Amino acid sequence: MAESPRHLLLALGLGLAPLAACRCPDPARLVGARRDTPQATVEAFQSYLSADLYEQEYGCLSTGFRRRESLSLFTYSVFRDRQPWYGLISNASVTRERSLGPAAHEVELTILGKTLRVRLVREEFFRVHLRDGYADGRADMEKMVRIEARPNGDEEWVLRLPREASETSVTDLRSATLERLWLIDGVELVESP
16 A cells, blocks of 8 residues: 555654755766656656755656645745655665656665555646746647648648747747646655565
8 A cells, every 4th residue: 555655754764764864966867857757756856855956856746745744835834844854765776667658667766675656657747938028837748739741741840939928029038938747746766576
């Protein structure tokens, strides 16, 4: 049976607290951190943990996970300040991966004889930067991107981006980003057989 993240974190903390001071961030891992595959997201999260970059750690959590656990950046930061041992997860080794379909994945991590099962989901994001600000949100990729065949056999991608205000025009557009990221949707302690 899956434990809630709060119970899991307390259980791990009992065994890991004395070792919390032995972490050192790796600048190369921080610079190269990505979230485009499940394993890359786990590695990015571990890199951010090793450097105590709370906002980036929080950015690795899915919308559903944040909602279920009533997490905001503030509450996550308070938790991290009170649980310094939690950062030791940055040293855990990936021991197993399993696809659960096109938008769900599991990664198992092992540290100090404990195994954590991390569930990841894929989410789509868009950011539209305009002259006077930006729109930031989520939408189904299929609703935003249409691929059309051209007469010469090439493909053309048509991107539909939301407009925040009726007075916004294409001349106000500075940049548009559409991302499909893997994010952590849950963590459980795996019981020994």
